[in-house]
Amino acid sequence: xxxxxxxxxxxxxxxxxxxxxxxxxxxxxxxxxxxxxxxxxxxxxxxxxxxxxxxxxxxxxxxxxxxxxxxxxxxxxxxxxxxxxxxxxxxxxxxxxxxxxxxxxxxxxxxxxxxxxxxxxxxxxxxxxxxxxxxxxxxxxxxxxxxxxxxxxxxxxxxxxxxxxxxxxxxxxxxxxxxxxxxxxxxxxxxxxxxxxxxxxxxxxxxxxxxxxxxxxxxxxxxxxxxxxxxxxxxxxxxxxxxxxxxxxxxxxxxxxxxxxxxxxxxxxxxxxxxxxxxxxxxxxxxxxxxxxxxxxxxxxxxxxxxxxxxxxxxxxxxxxxxxxxxxxxxxxxxxxxxxxxxxxxxxxxxxxxxxxxxxxxxxxxxxxxxxxxxxxxxxxxxxxxxxxxxxxxxxxxxxxxxxxxxxxxxxxxxxxxxxxxxxxxxxxxxxxxxxxxxxxxxxxxxxxxxxxxxxxxxxxxxxxxxxxxxxxxxxxxxxxxxxxxxxxxxxxxxxxxxxxxxxxxxxxxxxxxxxxxxxxxxxxxxxxxxxxxxxxxxxxxxxxxxxxxxxxxxxxxxxxxxxxxxxxxxxxxxxxxxxxxxxxxxxxxxxxxxxxxxxxxxxxxxxxxxxxxxxxxxxxxxxxxxxxxxxxxxxxxxxxxxxxxxxxxxxxxxxxxxxx
Amino acid sequence: xxxxxxxxxxxxxxxxxxxxxxxxxxxxxxxxxxxxxxxxxxxxxxxxxxxxxxxxxxxxxxxxxxxxxxxxxxxxxxxxxxxxxxxxxxxxxxxxxxxxxxxxxxxxxxxxxxxxxxxxxxxxxxxxxxxxxxxxxxxxxxxxxxxxxxxxxxxxxxxxxxxxxxxxxxxxxxxxxxxxxxxxxxxxxxxx
Numbered sequence: 001x002x003x004x005x006x007x008x009x010x011x012x013x014x015x016x017x018x019x020x021x022x023x024x025x026x027x028x029x030x031x032x033x034x035x036x037x038x039x040x041x042x043x044x045x046x047x048x049x050x051x052x053x054x055x056x057x058x059x060x061x062x063x064x065x066x067x068x069x070x071x072x073x074x075x076x077x078x079x080x081x082x083x084x085x086x087x088x089x090x091x092x093x094x095x096x097x098x099x100x101x102x103x104x105x106x107x108x109x110x111x112x113x114x115x116x117x118x119x120x121x122x123x124x125x126x127x128x129x130x131x132x133x134x135x136x137x138x139x140x141x142x143x144x145x146x147x148x149x150x151x152x153x154x155x156x157x158x159x160x161x162x163x164x165x166x167x168x169x170x171x172x173x174x175x176x177x178x179x180x181x182x183x184x185x186x187x188x189x190x191x192x193x194x195x196x197x198x199x200x201x202x203x204x205x206x207x208x209x210x211x212x213x214x215x216x217x218x219x220x221x222x223x224x225x226x227x228x229x230x231x232x233x234x235x236x237x238x239x240x241x242x243x244x245x246x247x248x249x250x251x252x253x254x255x256x257x258x259x260x261x262x263x264x265x266x267x268x269x270x271x272x273x274x275x276x277x278x279x280x281x282x283x284x285x286x287x288x289x290x291x292x293x294x295x296x297x298x299x300x301x302x303x304x305x306x307x308x309x310x311x312x313x314x315x316x317x318x319x320x321x322x323x324x325x326x327x328x329x330x331x332x333x334x335x336x337x338x339x340x341x342x343x344x345x346x347x348x349x350x351x352x353x354x355x356x357x358x359x360x361x362x363x364x365x366x367x368x369x370x371x372x373x374x375x376x377x378x379x380x381x382x383x384x385x386x387x388x389x390x391x392x393x394x395x396x397x398x399x400x401x402x403x404x405x406x407x408x409x410x411x412x413x414x415x416x417x418x419x420x421x422x423x424x425x426x427x428x429x430x431x432x433x434x435x436x437x438x439x440x441x442x443x444x445x446x447x448x449x450x451x452x453x454x455x456x457x458x459x460x461x462x463x464x465x466x467x468x469x470x471x472x473x474x475x476x477x478x479x480x481x482x483x484x485x486x487x488x489x490x491x492x493x494x495x496x497x498x499x500x501x502x503x504x505x506x507x508x509x510x511x512x513x514x515x516x517x518x519x520x521x522x523x524x525x526x527x528x529x530x531x532x533x534x535x536x537x538x539x540x541x542x543x544x545x546x547x548x549x550x551x552x553x554x555x556x557x558x559x560x561x562x563x564x565x566x567x568x569x570x571x572x573x574x575x576x577x578x579x580x581x582x583x584x585x586x587x588x589x590x591x592x593x594x595x596x597x598x599x600x601x602x603x604x605x606x607x608x609x610x611x612x613x614x615x616x617x618x619x620x621x622x623x624x625x626x627x628x629x630x631x632x633x634x635x636x637x638x639x640x641x642x643x644x645x646x647x648x649x650x651x652x653x654x655x656x657x658x659x660x661x
Numbered sequence: 662x663x664x665x666x667x668x669x670x671x672x673x674x675x676x677x678x679x680x681x682x683x684x685x686x687x688x689x690x691x692x693x694x695x696x697x698x699x700x701x702x703x704x705x706x707x708x709x710x711x712x713x714x715x716x717x718x719x720x721x722x723x724x725x726x727x728x729x730x731x732x733x734x735x736x737x738x739x740x741x742x743x744x745x746x747x748x749x750x751x752x753x754x755x756x757x758x759x760x761x762x763x764x765x766x767x768x769x770x771x772x773x774x775x776x777x778x779x780x781x782x783x784x785x786x787x788x789x790x791x792x793x794x795x796x797x798x799x800x801x802x803x804x805x806x807x808x809x810x811x812x813x814x815x816x817x818x819x820x821x822x823x824x825x826x827x828x829x830x831x832x833x834x835x836x837x838x839x840x841x842x843x844x845x846x847x848x849x850x851x852x853x
Binding site for chain 2: 306
């Protein structure tokens with residue numbers, strides 16, 4: 001330690017001489033003492049020359065820089081002269097303000113070129129050594145198994161928001177202190193556990209180790225660290241990680257004024273995640289992640305899952321590799337390059353999946369970037385299966401655009417994106433601009449994929465613009481299905497919470513001139529001939545089942561009903577055939593003519609408000625007969641229980657008698 | 662002769678039965694569905710004291726009166742019971758029983774003024790549990806947002822969503838157990 005000054009006043013100085021000393025006891029009294037960063041008040045030393053026992057008492061011990069003051073040290077040791085050095089071995093008591101007395105065992109050595117102090121308490125060792133003769137000699141410090149809780153108060157002043165729960169430190173350091181402080185050495189941290197007062201930061205069983213160099217003067221502090229994190233759990237807000245045995249950590253940091261600047265921050269979890277970053281903390285925070293190399297699935301399970309799970313993306317199966325870099329400034333995202341390599345993502349909840357994503361995306365704010373390609377082998381959106389696709393992208397003046405319109409195979413036809421522009425730094429709701437077109441989709445393939453009774457036809461449509469925001473996507477334009485020799489038009493489609501809880505789909509559907517014969521034979525409801533038109537307006541599906549609609553279906557140009565269809569219609573009413581003679585007569589005829597057919601149902605809150613062609617008696621007419629025998633079907637009940645109605649319709653189309661419970 | 666008479670009778674019968682009327686009796690919806698308390702079903706069994714019975718006018722009418730003409734206020738039905746809402750309800754109940762109940766009691770989790778949950782005191786939860794609590798709160802909030810939105814839409818007034826949220830928030834607080842924390846209108850935490 002440099003600057004060692006021993007000031008005395010009114011003292012009896014101990015003669016340093018080996019040999020016989022005339023006096024039996026020697027007393028030394030110092031009013032104050034300063035030894036490097038330590039200063040003290042009164043120091044009392046008493047030496048018994050015969051036994052060599054030295055008693056000492058030091059009061060008012062301060063270490064200003066660490067904020068320690070008013071400590072008291074007293075003890076005794078056996079003084080001996082050996083190998084041209086004085087050595088004192090004994091025990092001492094140490095008291096800090098407001099704390100219990102601490103008992104330690106120590107040995108102090110003073111020689112020509114050596115001042116050393118070894119202190120033991122239980123398993124903990126503190127060893128200091130320095131060369132008192134050299135003017136700028138370093139202080140060698142060794143700590144073994146030092147419980148960090150001993151420094152609770154010190155840490156409380158330096159880092160007030162943090163509560164230290166556990167931790168042990170082993171370290172071997174070299175300290176130099178002149179006009180600046182330099183610390184150089186290695187350390188190992190065991191079982192560090194801490195909590196922040198607001199619960200945002202927490203750690204348990206954390207371990208670390210490595211080499212560290214700190215240099216600090218009045219203006220700048222520099223830190224250099226090469227080492228590794230060794231296991232433990234870390235929580236930062238919603239980010240949680242259970243660290244593996246070894247994550248290499250390299251840091252070059254500097255503090256100038258208020259903020260910290262990390263010129264180099266390297267993290268390497270071998271085979272899982274490697275990242276190199278630069279960080280600015282302070283007035284204008286900025287993060288520049290120069291390299292990220294993540295290998296899945298472990299990188300997801302270990303690092304990303306905790307951040308994605310609260311957003312509903314906690315159940316993903318990811319394989320492959322992702323590389324890239326990202327720049328953030330105080331103004332937000334300013335650049336990124338993303339390079340997936342054989343990346344496959346599958347949502348276990350079945351919402352989406354991408355297989356074999358490869359290529360790159362390159363974006364930077366406000367400028368143009370060279371073109372890149374991105375491709376996938378297949379993708380799935382709910383049960384929509386998309387074939388292979390290749391996207392050509394280019395960033396033009398800060399907007400990432402699809403260079404050529406994209407066509408992706410879908411159920412025997414194709415879905416096209418005539419344009420797609422993504423502006424990552426725009427305000428939410430105006431980042432994506434796109435249009436869609438669908439053509440030639442085969443309904444036979446679609447119905448098979450969805451598990452419905454199979455029917456043929458084609459599907460096409462155009463969506464010139466999508467609007468999105470607040471978890472809703474609205475599609476302008478619509479789809480048209482050429483099916484059952486007529487058309488079904490779907491417009492005003494709104495998709496809400498597409499990947500969230502209970503996704504909801506709203507639409508208006510119009511049916512024009514559908515061939516009832518084909519329709520009823522597909523759904524196995526007996527046979528009804530004629531042409532069906534109508535609407536299902538304000539349809540709302542929540543979790544893919546209807547919760548509301550305003551439907552009206554009619555066939556005004558006449559046709560015929562088969563006996564089975566009539567049976568089916570009546571079974572929906574719980575089997576209310578007029579018994580007796582009418583039944584027997586009805587059995588004679590195979591088909592019955594009708595002139596008009598119509599039914600309406602407005603569904604709300606699980607209740608279907610039904611009506612028909614016209615009121616009739618205390619019900620409403622659903623079918624008006626024609627010719628002989630003239631049949632008429634009258635519906636009774638205006639407020640119909642929807643779930644039961646659906647059950648009965650299902651049973652009627654599958655040909656079984658419903659069990660009414 | 663007999664043949665003619667029989668044919669004639671058969672013809673007469675056929676003519677008589679020429680008009681066939683089939684009456685279809687559709688299944689009736691229950692006239693008055695018992696107002697199942699959404700919240701009661703989620704947190705039932707959390708303590709010994711049962712939720713207070715509804716003796717007076719339910720809060721939804723009084724709150725909505727201010728913003729919606731009185732004539733419509735009574736129409737706002739907060740107890741929409743579709744299969745999806747029931748499914749969300751049972752998921753929330755399960756989440757409440759397994760994770761959230763004890764953290765409500767300890768004050769770590771509280772009810773916000775817009776009908777959602779918030780982690781009020783993260784430090785009181787051990788590190789291992791904190792991740793699960795954060796996740797449960799995020800999942801519950803997503804479920805709540807979906808329910809409030811669907812109830813607003815089912816009432817035919819999607820623009821009522823924020824009123825419905827604050828009405829639900831009031832109901833949650835009313836049915837909260839003693840010792841739970843909730844936010845008042847200004848956002849300050851209070852204890853029941």
